[in-house]
Amino acid sequence: MNLGAIARHRLFWPLVALVLLLVASALKSPAFLEVTVRDGHLFGGPVDILRRSSVLLLVALGMTLVIATRGIDLSVGAVMAIAGAVALSQIAASPDPGALSTVLLAMATALAVALAVGVFNGFLVAVVGIQPIVATLIFMTAGRGIAMLITGGQITTVTSAPYKTIASGYWLGLPVAALIAAFVFGVTALLTRRTALGVLIESVGINPSASRLAGVRARTIIWTVYVICAAFACIAGFIKSSDIMAADSNNAGLFIELDAILAVVIGGTSLAGGKFSLTGTLVGSLVITTLTLSITILGIPVNAVSLFKALVVIAVCLLQSPVVQHRMRSRRRRVAPVPVEVPA
Amino acid sequence: MVSRTFRTRAMAATVAALALGLAACGSSGSGDSSTDAASGGGDSGDLITVGFSQVGAESGWRAANTKSIQDTLTKDNGFDLKFSDAQQKQENQIQAIRSYIAQGVDYIAFSPVVESGWDAVLEEAKQANIPVILTDRAVDSEDTSLYKTFIGSDFVEEGKRIGEWVSDNLGTEPINVVELQGTTGSAPAIDRKQGFEDATKGNPNVKIIASQTGNFTRAEGKTVMEGFLQAYPDIDVVYAHNDDMGLGAIEAIEAAGKVPGKDIKIVSIDGVKDGMTALSEGKINYIVECNPLLGPDLADIIKTLQSGGTVEPRIVTHDDAFDQAAATAALPTRQY
Amino acid sequence: MTTSPTAIPPDQPDQPGEPDRPDARDREPVVAMTGITVTFPGVKALDGVDLRLFPGEVHALMGENGAGKSTLIKALTGVYAVDAGTIVVDGTARTFAGPAQAQAAGISTVYQEVNLCDNLSVAENVMLGHEVRRAGLVDFRGTRRAAREHLRALNLDIDPASTLSSHSLAVQQLVAICRAMVVDARVLILDEPTSSLDVDEVERLFAVVRDLRGRGVAILFVSHFLEQVYAISDRMTVLRNGTLVGEYRTADLPRVELVQKMIGRSLEVLEQLEEAPKRVAAERGVQPYVQALGLGRKGSIEPFDLDVYPGEVVGLAGLLGSGRTELARLLYGADRSDVGELRVEGQPTRLRTPRAALARRIVYSSESRKTEGIIGDLTVRENIVLGLQAERGWLRRIPQRKADEVVAQYVEQLGIRPADPDAIAGNLSGGNQQKVLLARWLATQPRLLLLDEPTRGIDVGAKAEIQRLVAELAEQGMAVVFISAELEEVLRLSHRIAVMRDRRKIGELVNGDDVTTDDVVDLIASGGQDA
Structure with missing residues (x-):
């Protein structure tokens, strides 16, 4: 493969952005890329990025599948808030918050609630036929209210060693949160590429009526992806609430749906549905997380943060767009001698 | 296992939140509103109708503030x-605020999310002859006739008190300070930053090496x-504009294998329960209180205005400051 | 091959002009394309092709699928960049950067698949980009009025304010032509304009085309219907495999020779192809594979009875919109019936979804390849195994090797080109997409095959192959329901013909050597009174 072909790959520019952000951070703060062993686990900028991107990656993975079916799920942030609220209020209310059984039970309850939200979303989209953006808007707005009611409008704080492990723990020297995300990524990849689920999702996303006539259970598949999306958002909610050991219903996962959609798009999955790329979503999540972290490292002035973020995202999206790529290629080609039209 | 109460509660929550989310698109998605939106109009007998617009529920402090207002401005006390x-x-x-004006409430009180951009809507309130009271946060309007009074803590003063404590107690040798700012553009963020900078300006030992919004x-x-x-490998002090960000910083410092309150000192503003607890445990070193219990003061002001009296254009609430010993002593009796 | 614009291809001697029309060649061509070469990565789609269009002529562009007709049109209208060759419009060499520029130069195109906005009104579609403006704003009433005038010019009396999607495909096609004429085109390109029109509508269209010809418009006409080409065109250019075969006067080229030039095979082979699908004597089973008893759906099709036996081809004849498709969709569970009963192998069965039909070994190939057939962005392999995979469910993925075997078998058997399982299905020609769909269904080993317009818009060779395949499948014991607008085709293949009119089955004919298209037409015309 020549250089041109590499540059045309849809993940080329996102990866360039990722490298540039890392290099810039490392230039500003040379210690940034150093990975050291501290208290028996790895510590350093790259480890931080992995751990931090786990939340976004989880949400974006579910979002990828939903978007592949021509859908969108705006309720993921609210589901995160609900997951944290249910789990932590149950742990806080239990007599033994530090017990592993308490934590597992609380997480199971939260997962059940999140799955119910996913089933509800999927029902509205696949069965009732409401447009996904409208259907999921219901829980996007109402979900936080539910989480607030569960926590009684307070930030529920708990002390529970097993729960804290989710976000702050390490296993084999690696952050547990990153391992969870990696595991879910692996399972999703297996589920979609080792079974026929992936190609059926794509088929439904590209042409729903043709897929139905081909015998594909389009309805079931669409329903399933919303449930999967909610489940992944729930796990993300665990990590987020474990991170601060508090259920902050107002802020947990606030606006993460936008970041997730962005990660999916940067990863090369079209919002029009169809072909999706999990690897692309992984890269997209890393880019966005690194971007957020590098803002602190680079010391971007507070007032310029939004602008800086927007500029990086716009640059990546523009460079990726087929139109711009085409223009850049034809400009290069124009230099080469081409047969010119002969006047008649 | 899902308990019966929990299930009922969640169900009620779903219904309530759905109704809210669908009926009032964007005006209020949280189920926090305690009053019935349907009953409009300022004409409710002898009760004084007060429209209050809260910033949000972003922190423990705000939750305490909301509770104080809701608990004071009750029907029993003569308020709707x-x-x-x-x-x-x-x-x-x-x-x-526009909807309060449209409903013709007797008083409007609110904590502005940001400082600027209020002139138009406050002018509308003035035209409608509805007195406006600012609580907790100020606006930057030149025209002070747009509101009756601003009740709340003096944020510059809070920042100054933190700055002085840092300068006096820690600034005896060169120290690197990082600042966790509040919401960009909000009055407490601007003022607390200002106060801290003013107080530490004279001490060459205190150096603010980074500042970012949390x-x-x-x-x-x-x-x-x-x-x-x-x-920055050599941070000595974290100055957090509120306790919650300070508590977040504790988590980060612990994750990095350092000891909060020892390796890296933490100072913050607010004095909410979680913050005070951390202070008494020695994880935070100094807290300047920002009293959230504005409810009673607000009620007094409204009553005074209602009976034709006048109030000062600026009413500063009393704030305490705590170190570890004081926090431990105060904790058992704290209301929030 | 580089020839000057006025050169006549060597294999066609110069002929005198038609007696009733002045020789087009007396005048300068409005478009002259010379030595056009277009290359796609790895493929030479066009190699030194010439095309001339004169004012006031209907020029047919002929060739099989993949011969380069569409590419040539797109090269002319600036969709594709030309790698070599010249395009002269009105005596000036031009290079268009896109269809908009071509349109500005007076060259308008109506594509094979209607490219309009379904949810806009007819007026908006006709006038899109040319809305009547007043003070910079769109004057909707004026726009509608202008649209009505343009529609009138084509004898189209439809409400300009109605939504486009509320009209039949045929009307939509005419609206598309109307839209092309809004810009005062001097060259009108019609790419398969008649593939979804019925006989009357074709006549209507041709009346418009003749009228435009009389006004001096040059019309480039692409169609697979030889009858229509001979009925309307003055001259034709024949392409094969991206190269120019020649330019001919329609009157001078017998049909058989034309077909021979198009597919490059000898006459004998052709005749064989046409002969092969002669229906074999019905050796049908005792029990019908499916039996519809008063099956119907409100607003879609009146209750009907129909038996289809194994080993039998049942043709559905009728005009466009007569309920042929609706009938097939009921048998497939694509729509749910609300009255009557369906029996599969004697067992009463309710088909609620296509998947249920699939489980009963019933498959349906839709008339809309693009919207209801091919999954455009997936590969040929994925498209072929989709039906098989859907039947197995998502959990049991078809092993790669099995998939490869199935795909290789059908690519070979049906002659799918390119024979590359990893090619993106959406990029294949219409005929090859149809073959991919057939492969998808045959791979599921069906007992009943419902084919809705399987030969529409595909070339003669592929058409003959599909016809032969249908005959073979029936011979092997498969039950087939065959739908086509071409009565000849239905007659050639079917053992029995169910005749449809106005969403009702009005009669049935047992096919025999004495049955002719006239019999079917009579039956349709009489509304089944005499049958």
Whole structure:
């Protein structure tokens, strides 16, 4: 493969952005890329990025599948808030918050609630036929209210060693949160590429009526992806609430749906549905997380943060767009001698 | 296992939240509103109708503030409170104030999300002859006739008191300070930064090496602090504009294998329960209180105005300051 | 091959002009394309092709699928960049950067698949980009009025304010032509304009085309219907495999020779192809594979009875919109019936979804390849195994090797080109997409095959192959329901013909050597009174 072909790959520019952000951070703060062993686990900028991107990656993975079916799920942030609220209020209310059984039970309850939200979303989209953006808007707005009611409008704080492990723990020297995300990524990849689920999702996303006539259970598949999306958002909610050991219903996962959609798009999955790329979503999540972290490292002035973020995202999206790529290629080609039209 | 109460509660929540989310698109998505939105109009017998627009529920401090107002402005005390949560968005807040004007409430009170951009809507309130009371946060309007009074803490003073304590107790040798700012553009963020800078200006030992917004939330406080720890290996002091960001910073510092309160000192403002607990445990070193219990003061002001009296254009609430010993002593009796 | 614009291809001697029309060649061509070469990565789609269009002529562009007709049109209208060759419009060499520029130069195109906005009104579609403006704003009433005038010019009396999607495909096609004429085109390109029109509508269209010809418009006409080409065109250019075969006067080229030039095979082979699908004597089973008893759906099709036996081809004849498709969709569970009963192998069965039909070994190939057939962005392999995979469910993925075997078998058997399982299905020609769909269904080993317009818009060779395949499948014991607008085709293949009119089955004919298209037409015309 020549250089041109590499540059045309849809993940080329996102990866360039990722490298540039890392290099810039490392230039500003040379210690940034150093990975050291501290208290028996790895510590350093790259480890931080992995751990931090786990939340976004989880949400974006579910979002990828939903978007592949021509859908969108705006309720993921609210589901995160609900997951944290249910789990932590149950742990806080239990007599033994530090017990592993308490934590597992609380997480199971939260997962059940999140799955119910996913089933509800999927029902509205696949069965009732409401447009996904409208259907999921219901829980996007109402979900936080539910989480607030569960926590009684307070930030529920708990002390529970097993729960804290989710976000702050390490296993084999690696952050547990990153391992969870990696595991879910692996399972999703297996589920979609080792079974026929992936190609059926794509088929439904590209042409729903043709897929139905081909015998594909389009309805079931669409329903399933919303449930999967909610489940992944729930796990993300665990990590987020474990991170601060508090259920902050107002802020947990606030606006993460936008970041997730962005990660999916940067990863090369079209919002029009169809072909999706999990690897692309992984890269997209890393880019966005690194971007957020590098803002602190680079010391971007507070007032310029939004602008800086927007500029990086716009640059990546523009460079990726087929139109711009085409223009850049034809400009290069124009230099080469081409047969010119002969006047008649 | 799902308990019966929990299930009922969640169910009620779903219904309530759905109704809210669908009926009032964007005006209030949280189920926090305590008053019936349907009963409009300022004509409710002898009760004084007060429309209150809260910033949001971004922190423990705000939750205590909300509770104090809701507990004071009750029907028993002669008030009909219309409460709305702006979810930290100015547009929501302007919308809420407009709807209060339309309903013809007797008084409007609100904590502005940001300082600027209020002239138009406050002018509308003035035209409608509805007195406006600012609580907790100020606006930057030149025209002070747009509101009756501003009741709340003096944020510059709070920053100054923190700055003085840092300068006197820690600034005896060269120290590197990182600052976790509040929401960009909000009055407490601007003023607390200003006060701290004023107080430490004279001490060459105190050096602010980085400043970034943590949006007053625990999660963002933690994220930003993690970045600081990566970028600056020699941080001595964290100055957090509120306790929640300070609590987030504690998590980040512990994750980095350092001891909060010892390796890296933490000072913050607010004095909420979680913050005070951390202070008594020695994880935070100094807290300047910012009293959230504005309810009784607000009620007094309204009553005074209602009986034809006048109030000062600026009413500063009394704030305490705590170190570890004071916090431990105060904790058992704290209301929030 | 580089020839000057006025050169006549060597294999066609110069002929005198038609007696009733002045020789087009007396005048300068409005478009002259010379030595056009277009290359796609790895493929030479066009190699030194010439095309001339004169004012006031209907020029047919002929060739099989993949011969380069569409590419040539797109090269002319600037969709594709030309790698070599010249395009002269009105005596000036031009290079268009896109269809908009071509349109500005007076060259308008109506594509094979209607490219309009379904949810806009007819007026908006006709006038899109040319809305009547007043003070910079769109004057909707004026726009509608202008649209009505343009529609009138084509004898189209439809409400300009109605939504486009509320009209039949045929009307939509005419609206598309109307839209092309709004810009005062001097060259009108019609790419398969008649593939979804019925006989009357074709006549209507041709009346318009003749009228435009009389006004001096040059019309480039692409169609697979030889009858229509001979009925309307003055001259034709024949392409094969991206190269120019020649330019001919329609009157001078017998049909058989034309077909021979198009597919490059000898006459004998052709005749064989046409002969092969002669229906074999019905050796049908005792029990019908499916039996519809008063099956119907409100607003879609009146209750009907129909038996289809194994080993039998049942043709559905009728005009466009007569309920042929609706009938097939009921048998497939694509729509749910609300009255009557369906029996599969004697067992009463309710088909609620296509998947249920699939489980009963019933498959349906839709008339809309693009919207209801091919999954455009997936590969040929994925498209072929989709039906098989859907039947197995998502959990049991078809092993790669099995998939490869199935795909290789059908690519070979049906002659799918390119024979590359990893090619993106959406990029294949219409005929090859149809073959991919057939492969998808045959791979599921069906007992009943419902084919809705399987030969529409595909070339003669592929058409003959599909016809032969249908005959073979029936011979092997498969039950087939065959739908086509071409009565000849239905007659050639079917053992029995169910005749449809106005969403009702009006009669049935047992096919025999004495049955002719006239019999079917009579039956349709009489509304089944005499049958």
